[in-house]
Amino acid sequence: MKVTIKDVAKEAKVATSTVSRVLSNSEKISKDTKERVYEAIKKLNYKPNAIARSLANNKRHMLGVVLPSEAQDMISNHFFIEAMKGMSLYAQSMNYFITYAFSKEEKDEILYIEELCNSSLVDGICLLRAKEKDKTIEFLKEKKFPFVVIGRPEETENILWVDNDNFKSSFELNDKIIKRGKKKIVFIGGRPHWNVTKDRLNGYKMAHEVNGINFSKENILIGEDCCEETGYKLISNYLKKKNKFDAVFTTDDVLAIGVMKKLKEEKVEEVTVTGFNDIPLATYQTPTLSSVNIKAQELGYWAAKLLIDSLEGINNPNKHFIVDCEFIKRDSFY
């Protein structure tokens, strides 16, 4: 038989409300009864029922995450699991739980989120990436359901989000490459419409400006996606032009890997190549690939923090948080 608050009350010879107050650490309670109640709790091994509690106080203490299953590649796997770990870390510290689900298609995603909100199973939702014209954001906004986004959304007004400073990290890395004496950096990116790509391109440009170096549009190559083949093709085309270059800055490790493959094939040596995301694969390249670690775990941690804190009425000065990246220098940084 389950032991309930009533049993505890009986055992401690108090009312259920008293037990409840002890549990919630209410002020108005005498030391004496407090002790008696605690004793009873211990003796009966009483554990509060989270469900009943939720129903009574209209708080779930639970967050929902929806993982897009569309891109189940190395990078997203790595990113997702790290972000989820970060979220779990903060959630646990605040006694929150997290429920997750993979969506098969985008349509599923909204359906699932709808269900999550409607069934009132969760207090808030965490979106694992912002797309342009994100329908889920629209939906949650309109519904006034609490949520946080990992990745800066198009409209940031009044919504919680966390992200890296992609402009800054790109700027700093390009600056570093230039300061190392490289004269010509090729920019290779994917997904032209994503904020990430734009921001990193701007960082590239700014680093050139600040260092008083010209760059030509010829050196800026942007493909449609971030797969290995895209990197391979982009650099292949570039090589045909026989332009000189001594560094390749890519916006993604997988692009970088494609680039390195081609460079190796063509025996182009001692060219600095850098990527983003610092996927496990990076250390397995020859030369080992230098990359910018975007700190996925911290992104997750802060996403959960922003959301939970706002649910709990804890005042965070900001509606967003920027997680610093870390450049991991490896052998490909000539």
Next chain:
Amino acid sequence: MKVTIKDVAKEAKVATSTVSRVLSNSEKISKDTKERVYEAIKKLNYKPNAIARSLANNKRHMLGVVLPSEAQDMISNHFFIEAMKGMSLYAQSMNYFITYAFSKEEKDEILYIEELCNSSLVDGICLLRAKEKDKTIEFLKEKKFPFVVIGRPEETENILWVDNDNFKSSFELNDKIIKRGKKKIVFIGGRPHWNVTKDRLNGYKMAHEVNGINFSKENILIGEDCCEETGYKLISNYLKKKNKFDAVFTTDDVLAIGVMKKLKEEKVEEVTVTGFNDIPLATYQTPTLSSVNIKAQELGYWAAKLLIDSLEGINNPNKHFIVDCEFIKRDSFY
């Protein structure tokens, strides 16, 4: 204001119990009222409250997973996310949710599971790997809390589990290697005390027996773990003996990668190398690494199925399920 079952009842001019019956698709209900109720539901846009439902019928419709955060390497990341995806797949189809958490240490893990059970937030728990003398299994067993294990546990009596048939897949692969004409296969494994390793070793031995080939203990190398360095070292030592061999069967892709690294360094060519797990890295090796895909997603799917079905009283003939592996032949299969 939230719309509840009462509002629907009022709107449809029936009792709440009737609405409830309609919702749960009860038999005894006239078409007429059913329609009226559905209309009211639609009109008011009523969504049942999952929490209240849980409280009333003592069912959570929620599973819990605990991820060990100890080993956050490529393999586990890949395995975990795939398994979680599989679980999510079946859970969604049965209208179950899944809550997860990472444990920092083993101690945490039990604490977290305890909390999960006690707070009666979940109906069952899914353990993502079986260790020897697993304390969490002991705990759950004693508590009679429903759970399923991915990975055959030590004591299988009366507990739900899913796993690959490691003996069989090892046997089949070794048989394949032998049939291909290889005369001497080196066995390289890690974690000597794990069932997986033992089973795969037995498969290796059996394949030799069946094909009437002798194998010497000299060719069976087992290290303490499954890291790249271990594979590298084991094969290095073996090479010193100048024994002839034409294939290396490893119990783990990462071991295999270590082996291939050494073989490349020593310019040992055309030796068949195989691994297990089929991690993303496998396709990035040169030559691309042949590997046994253990179907992590299916493992997760069946784990969820076994657990949920048993919770729902759906009769599965078996208390366990074996997921077939798939050998992925790549260039390293000379």
Next chain:
DNA sequence: TTGTAGGCGTTATCAC
């Protein structure tokens, strides 16, 4: 400081 009682939104058990 503590107790009483009503409510959270359902489902389940009775009657009818």
Next chain:
DNA sequence: GTGATAACGCCTACAA
């Protein structure tokens, strides 16, 4: 078939 009504386990006015 359908309707009252009592759980489910906890919280929280309000009263004492």
